[in-house]
Amino acid sequence: MNTAAVRARLIERDGFKCKVCRVKLTVPGDPQLASKPTDASIDHIIPKSKGGVSADYNLRLLCYKCNTTRGNKMPERDVNLSFSFGRASFSFDITSTNVSARIEIK
Numbered sequence: 001m002n003t004a005a006v007r008a009r010l011i012e013r014d015g016f017k018c019k020v021c022r023v024k025l026t027v028p029g030d031p032q033l034a035s036k037p038t039d040a041s042i043d044h045i046i047p048k049s050k051g052g053v054s055a056d057y058n059l060r061l062l063c064y065k066c067n068t069t070r071g072n073k074m075p076e077r078d079v080n081l082s083f084s085f086g087r088a089s090f091s092f093d094i095t096s097t098n099v100s101a102r103i104e105i106k
Helices: 003-014 063-070
Strands: 041-046 061-065 077-084 088-092 100-106
Touching: 003 041, 003 061, 041 063, 061 063
Parallel strands: none
Antiparallel strands: 041 061, 077 088, 088 100
């Protein structure tokens, strides 16, 4: 996984806010060295250790503090990610047991 490219896509999709606490994120020079509480950190919604994949629909930006607090726990609630690229709109509903996707072309 090219961490810098993935992080750039997630920043474009999610904006510069943590998806949990909504704090404005800072971007560390080296994505592998996030350590300040507000540093942008890539989170696997369904953790890799529990079978999650490194696909954009299973990734979101969290601040370093929220991501390290969460650890490898399954989502506490269902997660919905919606975003658009050009004329295409994507929506992913993620639960602890299922991922469903909707794609709409305008």
